[in-house]
Amino acid sequence: MPAGTLVRNGAAPLWAQLLADLRTRLDAHEFDAAFPGELALVAEYGVSRHTVREALRRLRDEGVVVAGRGRAPRLAAPMEIEQQLGAIYSLFSAVEGTGRVQRSVVHTLDVRADGVVAARLGREESTPLVHLERLRLADGEPLAVDRVWLPEDLAAALLDVDFTHTGLYDELARLCGIRVAGGRENIRAVIPTEEERRLLGIGPGVAALAIERLGSSGGVPVEWRHTLVRGDRFTLTAQFSARDGYQMELGPNRP
Structure with missing residues (x-):
């Protein structure tokens, strides 16, 4: 020019x-x-x-x-996290598995009531919930805004954890004896708000994936999570075969 x-x-x-x-x-x-x-x-x-x-x-x-x-x-070398659909995964482990360092900036770690989330967990609306909100980083680069809620009667011990460099599932198993072994996820493409773009360090031309997860242990819901992850850094893959195919549920995008 x-x-x-x-x-x-x-x-x-x-x-x-x-x-x-x-x-x-x-x-x-x-x-x-x-x-x-x-x-x-x-x-x-x-x-x-x-x-x-x-x-x-x-x-x-x-x-x-x-x-x-x-x-x-x-x-910069492109950073992309690939995740297999239908598998239990930890963003912490997924990032560290690429050889990068995963760190988090903890914005919130407290106990609060949220009637909508409690209902999703099959609890009374007034149930106290441990709420953790983090900005997830890979080698210092913003990757995702992660928000999770767990019943306090199951996860109170997490309130004393420093989540700067550790995975939630590791601490949930170590301190609370709970292992997330299944659940359900809803994944949709979204346009981040201005504040979300600022947190993720992306411009207006980059989309994001909103991942909502209901995690269960022994068939009992123990975790509701909402993760907003950069669409240019996260890929979802699926295995299929002519014999077995694969199952996919299509539904309307929820606002």
Whole structure:
């Protein structure tokens, strides 16, 4: 892109114009071989180093490029978590199984009442529930916003757990003697809200998957979970055969 196409004194700041053009060029695969360094971008676009760094910071926050002090920016390796449909899984284990470090930012860990969730768990509406809300990270990159509710009479011991780097199912088994062995999931594509996009570090062009899970132990519901996961980082797969096929239930998207 010729430097003259950047509009000086335009409505959009130069870094925003540069960012938009870099995204266009990334989509066109211009940088698949190598991503240009700061000085190369300064020379090509005729802008200051500060302008280039601001545009690169946004790309870094989006997980598109990796740029550190003293290191040339480069395209980030795509991170994708693949999960088999019909299997009991832990997002913690799925991330760590790829060789990445899973960490969580705990937003909420308390006891509260939620009549709708309690009913889904087959409990009275006033049943106290342990509620855990986390932002799940893979190698420091936002992956999912995870919210889970469990009956307090089963899961009170979880209130003392540091969930920064551990899996809920591991702690549920260790402290409460409960193993989630089955259940039901509803998975649908959604358009994240502005706040959800901010938490997940994604732009308006990235969709998300909403996963609702009713987890059971011994046939008894013990967990209701709602997970919003980045659609560009999470893949669901299914096995099938000509003899057995596979079962799929289609239903309307719920708001």
